[in-house]
Amino acid sequence: MSTSTPQPTLIQVLREAGAAFRLFDMGRRVSKLSADNFERLEQAQIPYPSPFLQHAWIGVLIWHPKQREQNAIWFLKLPLDEQGYLVQAARDDLVHRLLQNAVNARQGALEEDALKDNPFAFKPDQEKMAIFHALAAQATGAQASGYFETAQEYINGELPLERWTDLALQGLADLVVRLDDKSIAAALARRIPELPLPALASIATLLEHAVPPTAVRDALAARLERLLPSSDTDPLLVAALIRGLSNIQDETFKQQQVLNVLQSPHALEPEVIVAIASRCTLALQAPEVLLIFLERLAAGKAGQAGFSRVLADLMFMPALRALIMHAFRNPARSDALSSAIGQMFGQSFAGH
Structure with missing residues (x-):
C-alpha cells in the first residue's frame, strides 16, 4: 500500500532552492516576517497575526548573490479560515503550482515566471511597492x-x-x-x-x-x-x-x-x-x-x-x-x- 509524500511547505521550497530569501507582510502595512514564524503559520500552529480582508498578503524576496539574473520577487495572497489560520488546501495548491512552474522553467530555479497564471499572485499598490523595493535594497545590500x-x-x-x-x-x-x-x-x-x-x-x-x-x-x-x-x-x-x-x-x-x-x-x-x-x-x-x-x-x-x-x-x-x-x-x-x-x-x- 503506497503512501503519498506530504506536500512541502513554501519555506521548505525556498530553503531547498539554495537562495537567500526574506519574507514581508504586505497586508495592512509592509513589515518583515520571520521565516520561522511563517513556517508555523504554514503548519497551522498559529493564526496569521495581521489578516487583511481575510487573507495573508506576503511578499517574498529571493536573491542569489552570485547569480543575480535568478533574483525574483513574489507577491502571494493566501486565504485564511474563520479563525485566521492559513487554508491548507490553498497553501498546498500554491506550492504545487510553484514547483510545477519552476521545474518547467529552468531546472527548479525559483524565478518570477513561477507565478505565471497563478491565482494566488497579486500586485501591490504603488506605495507598498516603493517601500518593498526600499526594504529589498537594504536586505540585499544594494544602493538606494x-x-x-x-x-x-x-x-x-x-x-x-x-x-x-x-x-x-x-x-x-x-x-x-x-x-x-x-x-x-x-x-x-x-x-x-x-x-x-x-x-x-x-x-x-x-x-x-x-x-x-x-x-x-x-x-x-x-x-x-x-x-x-x-x-x-x-x-x-x-x-x-x-x-x-x-x-x-x-x-x-x-x-x-x-x-x-x-x-x-x-x-x-x-x-x-x-x-x-x-x-x-x-x-x-x-x-x-x-x-x-x-x-x-x-x-x-x-x-x-x-x-x-x-x-x-x-x-x-x-x-x-x-x-x-x-x-x-x-x-x-x-x-x-x-x-x-x-x-x-x-x-x-x-x-x-
Missing part, C-alpha cells in the same frame, strides 16, 4: 534608488518647498526606511511643519510602514492638530496623517491622536474611518476609543454598506471580535449605532 538623493536634498532644505513636484515616491520610500539615521530623522522632523500638503500626504502615508522617531511623530501630530479644526481640510490628508502615526510605539499617544480625529467632523468621511479601522487596530482595543469609533462608523457617510464592510474585516481579528461584541451591548450606545447593528446582524441581536 537614484531618486533618494533628490528626496534628501528636499528634506534638508537644499531645494525650495515648491519643488515637491520633483520628488518620486521611490525616493521618499528610500528616505522613510532610513529613519534610524538620526540626521535624516532630524531633517524630516524640521521640514514637516512647512511641507506643502501633497508632499506631506505622500510622506505621511509612507511613514505607516516605519516606526517614526519621536521628533517625526511630534511634528506629524502637530500638523494634524493644526489641520483638524478646518472644514476645508481634505479628508485624504487627515487619513494620511493618521496612517503616518499608526505605527508609533507609544499606544497612549496614538490613542489620543485617534480620539482627536474621531471627535472631529472628518471622522464621518469614509477615507478617514477606513484609515483608523485598517491601520490603528491596537488603538481600537481601548474600549473608550472603540465605542466612539463605532458611533462614528454608524453615522458615517459610507452608510450601512460601509459599516458592515469595516466591521466584517475588524471582527475577523480575534483580539477585536470580543471587544466589539461587548461594545455592541453597551446600554449607552446611540440609536444610530443600534440601528446599524440591527441591519447587519438582525434586530433580535440589536435588542440585546
Whole structure:
C-alpha cells in the first residue's frame, strides 16, 4: 500500500532552492516576517497575526548573490479560515503550482515566471511597492534608488518647498526606511511643519510602514492638530496623517491622536474611518476609543454598506471580535449605532 509524500511547505521550497530569501507582510502595512514564524503559520500552529480582508498578503524576496539574473520577487495572497489560520488546501495548491512552474522553467530555479497564471499572485499598490523595493535594497545590500538623493536634498532644505513636484515616491520610500539615521530623522522632523500638503500626504502615508522617531511623530501630530479644526481640510490628508502615526510605539499617544480625529467632523468621511479601522487596530482595543469609533462608523457617510464592510474585516481579528461584541451591548450606545447593528446582524441581536 503506497503512501503519498506530504506536500512541502513554501519555506521548505525556498530553503531547498539554495537562495537567500526574506519574507514581508504586505497586508495592512509592509513589515518583515520571520521565516520561522511563517513556517508555523504554514503548519497551522498559529493564526496569521495581521489578516487583511481575510487573507495573508506576503511578499517574498529571493536573491542569489552570485547569480543575480535568478533574483525574483513574489507577491502571494493566501486565504485564511474563520479563525485566521492559513487554508491548507490553498497553501498546498500554491506550492504545487510553484514547483510545477519552476521545474518547467529552468531546472527548479525559483524565478518570477513561477507565478505565471497563478491565482494566488497579486500586485501591490504603488506605495507598498516603493517601500518593498526600499526594504529589498537594504536586505540585499544594494544602493538606494537614484531618486533618494533628490528626496534628501528636499528634506534638508537644499531645494525650495515648491519643488515637491520633483520628488518620486521611490525616493521618499528610500528616505522613510532610513529613519534610524538620526540626521535624516532630524531633517524630516524640521521640514514637516512647512511641507506643502501633497508632499506631506505622500510622506505621511509612507511613514505607516516605519516606526517614526519621536521628533517625526511630534511634528506629524502637530500638523494634524493644526489641520483638524478646518472644514476645508481634505479628508485624504487627515487619513494620511493618521496612517503616518499608526505605527508609533507609544499606544497612549496614538490613542489620543485617534480620539482627536474621531471627535472631529472628518471622522464621518469614509477615507478617514477606513484609515483608523485598517491601520490603528491596537488603538481600537481601548474600549473608550472603540465605542466612539463605532458611533462614528454608524453615522458615517459610507452608510450601512460601509459599516458592515469595516466591521466584517475588524471582527475577523480575534483580539477585536470580543471587544466589539461587548461594545455592541453597551446600554449607552446611540440609536444610530443600534440601528446599524440591527441591519447587519438582525434586530433580535440589536435588542440585546
